[in-house]
Amino acid sequence: MADVTFTVDGKKLTAPAGTLLIDACKSAGIEIPAFCYYPGLSLQAACRMCVVRLEKVPKLQTACTTPVAEGMVVQTETPEIVQARKATLQLLLGNHPLDCPVCDAGGECELQDMTFKYGAAESFYAEPKNHREEQKWSPVVYFDRPRCILCYRCVRMCGEGMDVFALGIQNRGSSSVIAPNVPADLTPDHLAHVDCEQCGMCIDACPVGALTSGTYRYKTRPWEMNHVATTCTHCGDGCKTTLGVRSTSDGSEIVRGDNRDKSGINGDFLCNKGRYAFDFANNDDRITQPLVRQSNGEFKPVSWEEAFDYVGKRLRELRDTRGGKSIGVIGGNRLTNEEAYLLQKFARTVVGTNNIDHHRTADYVSFAQALAGQTNRTASLRDTLTAPAILLVGGDPTNQAPGTAWNIRTNVRNNRARLYVVNSAEIKLRRQAKAFVRLAPFGYGALAGYLAGDNAAGSSAVTDVNALSTFRDTVKAEENLLILIGSELRGAELKKLIEFGLSIPGAKFALLADYANSRGAADMGLLPDMLPGYTPVSSSNTFAEYNAPAEAGLDMLEIFDAAGRGELSALYVVGSNPVARYSVDPAALKDTFVVVQEMFLTETAALADVILPAANLYEKSGSVTNSYGDLQQVKKAGDRAGVRTDFEMIVRIADKMGADMRKLVPFGKGLRADMGQSRGAQSGEADRHAIWLTANNLEPKLSPFDPYAILDEIQRLVPGYNVLRLQLLSGNDQHLQPAASGLVQIGNRRDLVLPANDTLFTSGTLGRYSAMLNDVQQYQANQPLIQIQAAD
Amino acid sequence: MSEVANTIFSPELAARFDHLVTIYPMRRSALVPMLLYAQDEVGYVSDAVVTEIAQRIGLLELDVRNVLSYYSMLRTKPAGKYNVQVCTNISCMLRGGYEILDHCKAKLGIGHKEVTKDGVFSLEEVECIGACCWAPAMQVNYDFHDNLTTIKVDEIIETYRAGQGKDVK
Ligand code: SF4
Ligand code: SF4
Ligand code: SF4
Ligand code: FES
Ligand code: FES
Numbered sequence: 018m019a020d021v022t023f024t025v026d027g028k029k030l031t032a033p034a035g036t037l038l039i040d041a042c043k044s045a046g047i048e049i050p051a052f053c054y055y056p057g058l059s060l061q062a063a064c065r066m067c068v069v070r071l072e073k074v075p076k077l078q079t080a081c082t083t084p085v086a087e088g089m090v091v092q093t094e095t096p097e098i099v100q101a102r103k104a105t106l107q108l109l110l111g112n113h114p115l116d117c118p119v120c121d122a123g124g125e126c127e128l129q130d131m132t133f134k135y136g137a138a139e140s141f142y143a144e145p146k147n148h149r150e151e152q153k154w155s156p157v158v159y160f161d162r163p164r165c166i167l168c169y170r171c172v173r174m175c176g177e178g179m180d181v182f183a184l185g186i187q188n189r190g191s192s193s194v195i196a197p198n199v200p201a202d203l204t205p206d207h208l209a210h211v212d213c214e215q216c217g218m219c220i221d222a223c224p225v226g227a228l229t230s231g232t233y234r235y236k237t238r239p240w241e242m243n244h245v246a247t248t249c250t251h252c253g254d255g256c257k258t259t260l261g262v263r264s265t266s267d268g269s270e271i272v273r274g275d276n277r278d279k280s281g282i283n284g285d286f287l288c289n290k291g292r293y294a295f296d297f298a299n300n301d302d303r304i305t306q307p308l309v310r311q312s313n314g315e316f317k318p319v320s321w322e323e324a325f326d327y328v329g330k331r332l333r334e335l336r337d338t339r340g341g342k343s344i345g346v347i348g349g350n351r352l353t354n355e356e357a358y359l360l361q362k363f364a365r366t367v368v369g370t371n372n373i374d375h376h377r378t379a380d381y382v383s384f385a386q387a388l389a390g391q392t393n394r395t396a397s398l399r400d401t402l403t404a405p406a407i408l409l410v411g412g413d414p415t416n417q418a419p420g421t422a423w424n425i426r427t428n429v430r431n432n433r434a435r436l437y438v439v440n441s442a443e444i445k446l447r448r449q450a451k452a453f454v455r456l457a458p459f460g461y462g463a464l465a466g467y468l469a470g471d472n473a474a475g476s477s478a479v480t481d482v483n484a485l486s487t488f489r490d491t492v493k494a495e496e497n498l499l500i501l502i503g504s505e506l507r508g509a510e511l512k513k514l515i516e517f518g519l520s521i522p523g524a525k526f527a528l529l530a531d532y533a534n535s536r537g538a539a540d541m542g543l544l545p546d547m548l549p550g551y552t553p554v555s556s557s558n559t560f561a562e563y564n565a566p567a568e569a570g571l572d573m574l575e576i577f578d579a580a581g582r583g584e585l586s587a588l589y590v591v592g593s594n595p596v597a598r599y600s601v602d603p604a605a606l607k608d609t610f611v612v613v614q615e616m617f618l619t620e621t622a623a624l625a626d627v628i629l630p631a632a633n634l635y636e637k638s639g640s641v642t643n644s645y646g647d648l649q650q651v652k653k654a655g656d657r658a659g660v661r662t663d664f665e666m667i668v669r670i671a672d673k674m675g676a677d678m679r680k681l682v683p684f685g686k687g688l689r690a691d692m693g694q695s696r697g698a699q700s701g702e703a704d705r706h707a708i709w710l711t712a713n714n715l716e717p718k719l720s721p722f723d724p725y726a727i728l729d730e731i732q733r734l735v736p737g738y739n740v741l742r743l744q745l746l747s748g749n750d751q752h753l754q755p756a757a758s759g760l761v762q763i764g765n766r767r768d769l770v771l772p773a774n775d776t777l778f779t780s781g782t783l784g785r786y787s788a789m790l791n792d793v794q795q796y797q798a799n800q801p802l803i804q805i806q807a808a809d
Numbered sequence: 810m811s812e813v814a815n816t817i818f819s820p821e822l823a824a825r826f827d828h829l830v831t832i833y834p835m836r837r838s839a840l841v842p843m844l845l846y847a848q849d850e851v852g853y854v855s856d857a858v859v860t861e862i863a864q865r866i867g868l869l870e871l872d873v874r875n876v877l878s879y880y881s882m883l884r885t886k887p888a889g890k891y892n893v894q895v896c897t898n899i900s901c902m903l904r905g906g907y908e909i910l911d912h913c914k915a916k917l918g919i920g921h922k923e924v925t926k927d928g929v930f931s932l933e934e935v936e937c938i939g940a941c942c943w944a945p946a947m948q949v950n951y952d953f954h955d956n957l958t959t960i961k962v963d964e965i966i967e968t969y970r971a972g973q974g975k976d977v978k
Contacts, residue, residue, distance in 0.1 A: 182869055182871065182872075183871070184871075185871045185872065185874065185875040186875055187874060187875055187878035187879070188878045188879065189878075189879050189881075196871070196874065196875070196878075197871075198869065198870070198871040200874065202856075203856065
């Protein structure tokens with residue numbers, strides 16, 4: 018809209034017509050206090066804190082509902098206004114418990130701040146306060162009625178933001194109260210409850226301490242924590258989160274997950290897991306000493322030195338006697354990019370094998386190949402918030418990628434984005450969709466074919482082909498369409514869908530995977546047939562100098578088949594639980610030397626000869642890449658005595674195997690090697706790495722345990738990972754576009770995609786060790802009235 | 810035939826509801842009248858009433874409860890056979906409304922929103938019932954009684970106790 022010019026406190030301002038005065042002022046650095054206003058949610062005008070004086074208007078007006086207009090003259094902080102705000106505060110405080118010294122929000126409370134600012138501490142109201150006991154609405158949502166200032170933020174957040182509508186407002190006047198959707202008189206325990214997605218967004222939005230979080234309440238005060246901004250370890254959305262940590266006798270404990278600055282790709286959002294499921298890190302069952310299996314079959318705690326010695330010696334022996342190709346390596350979806358890259362480099366150059374894989378939850382190889390040679394065709398998570406039109410094929414973001422679902426809902430609500438949903442199930446996002454096509458079970462292949470022009474395929478995709486035809490025409494008529502693809506589409510079918518999408522001008526794509534760094538694991542080449550950046554093993558001679566095998570190795574299933582045949586001498590598992598995930602028969606591994614880096618005694622760790630206690634993603638530094646290809650920093654927040662990062666452990670094992678450290682991790686000064694890609698005809702023995710560092714204003718890293726040392730190499734060698742270092746270090750996300758070179762297409766490759774099928778309250782193996790997730794699951798199962806009416 | 814199978818309402822009321830939801834630009838506008846009619850028939854707004862009305866309009870039960878709790882003339886517990894509503898708003902107050910209320914309390918032995926043991930009477934203090942010109946006034950079920958004195962109240966209550974009076978709330 019056209020700009021208008023208006024005056025606020027004597028300053029001339031300009032903003033697009035229709036902008037709310039409160040927002041226009043904020044952009045100009047003039048803060049107008051507000052309790053009920055929440056950007057992005059509907060207007061409420063319930064609190065009257067934002068009152069301002071508009072020239073020629075008889076009464077004070079609410080800035081949160083007034084659009085700016087040409088020539089408007091506004092005063093925002095006159096004695097009259099101060100008095101009005103003070104009176105509002107006195108009214109609010111009339112029935113407020115004033116228990117700031119013990120209130121959970123003390124120190125982070127908007128009412129406290131405003132009272133401090135306007136000096137409304139004395140009250141004229143002598144009426145007795147209307148006290149109610151606090152209520153536990155669910156394991157994670159508690160409500161303290163007396164502190165509520167009836168701003169309705171929670172009600173709107175849950176209804177509009179979450180599309181759950183679990184909160185309402187009941188009664189009238191001074192007895193008004195926020196009420197959850199399961200009333201007390203209907204429950205066996207005669208207490209009110211919420212039947213909802215347990216996201217905690219209502220708590221986040223609450224300006225005071227009326228809504229509090231089950232995992233955090235009364236544990237500490239905000240100023241006693243350190244706040245570390247990092248990336249969520251759960252799903253493939255990679256929300257930015259801030260962890261509140263505090264010291265304990267054996268490290269540093271995470272006490273809160275929060276979204277403090279709202280500057281991340283997730284905007285305002287965190288889901289249940291991001292907000293609460295950090296507690297696995299504090300679980301008492303964590304392994305904190307290296308364990309080596311003895312001849313009697315029992316694990317014995319040993320020193321780190323002993324453990325590394327033993328592992329290094331055995332792996333070296335087995336490599337030298339039975340060959341690198343007899344060894345398998347499995348990496349995890351929650352390792353950092355640096356660890357994933359290092360692990361595959363270790364496998365390929367130190368162990369000498371391409372038998373390396375990870376639990377794949379989406380077919381990124383086909384995705385990269387389908388987009389080979391294209392530019393600006395991959396979407397960032399940020400695009401889900403702004404795209405004018407979105408096509409969602411497969412997947413169920415509400416459950417599997419809640420951040421994506423939040424962004425889509427917000428985009429539909431605030432920008433009227435057009436959402437098209439195709440799914441074989443009635444997923445919840447269809448409620449925001451302009452058109453929803455219900456596919457036949459396993460109809461995705463037929464759908465991709467139909468969209469790409471094969472009309473005969475229509476009848477295998479849906480029952481009503483006419484409707485599908487209209488749908489195809491509508492979607493085709495879109496421009497700048499964002500196409501989000503679930504893991505149901507793989508291989509040739511995925512390529513067909515992308516081929517269809519490429520015919521739409523400006524269309525962008527994203528393929529949704531399940532874990533924090535599933536995308537990174539694939540990008541970094543935790544694959545038997547692909548080097549980092551989707552370079553096929555067979556087309557590259559970059560390993561020649563390491564005598565690495567030039568042909569593709571065994572994939573996940575083949576590794577265990579080989580073990581079953583007695584052909585696998587050793588298996589090195591880093592942050593993964595394949596035994597449970599692929600139902601591996603424990604007997605298959607009886608003749609294999611198994612080393613597992615883990616936090617807990619998982620099904621896989623239980624079969625190990627050596628368990629090395631590992632740090633998790635909240636206890637290390639580095640970077641991760643979300644499903645969309647957005648690279649973000651992870652920062653060490655928690656700490657636990659007795660564990661080490663996977664990065665350090667890989668380096669130490671390589672060292673004990675006699676590898677040249679300087680070749681594995683380019684640290685220190687002087688000559689080092691990469692995978693050879695930089696050794697062009699001109700370079701000879703020149704140290705390209707040092708030249709590159711200098712050219713990029715980077716210092717040589719002095720420790721082989723510094724993940725940024727390997728990030729230098731990733732940045733230099735992995736196609737698409739042209740990371741902006743300052744963006745990364747300042748905690749900003751950046752969109753990367755790795756795509757296959759397009760030279761070699763691999764036909765008939767097994768995609769081996771096995772979706773994690775996580776829901777709102779599960780998170781792979783990790784989730785089993787979160788007390789909160791277990792509580793919530795139990796709560797959902799035991800409350801007879803809970804139907805998550807919300808989630809369908 | 811009602812739109813809702815197994816309706817808890819009489820066929821006449823069910824038919825009325827079927828019609829009611831169609832006459833407003835938005836279905837949910839039918840909510841308050843439906844609650845009132847349902848209360849007249851069932852005696853109060855029970856959980857079953859909430860459930861069926863939510864279903865009929867296509868609202869969440871929570872939405873129905875939000876509205877229901879706002880209006881004091883909607884009740885979620887059974888009232889007595891005769892629900893005595895005494896006005897104490899300004900005109901009535903000036904003309905002795907509180908005395909009438911106190912008198913009723915003493916006479917019936919119950920307080921605000923309570924029901925006598927035998928279930929015959931219940932008592933409520935209410936806001937203006939629109940009979941200010943003849944204050945003080947009270948309403949028993951849907952019948953108005955005005956220009957009240959304590960003697961007149963006694964007579965009215967006795968008439969009802971004798972079973973003469975409409976049992977339509
Ligand atoms: S879904 Fe539950 S936790 Fe989330 S905003 Fe609604 S009531 Fe709060
Ligand atoms: S609980 Fe918090 S967010 Fe909800 S209305 Fe009360 S003060 Fe506002
Ligand atoms: S949506 Fe995913 S990344 Fe975001 S907080 Fe939830 S689990 Fe974490
Ligand atoms: S912020 Fe404007 S009325 Fe509450
Ligand atoms: S004040 Fe009692 S009827 Fe109006």
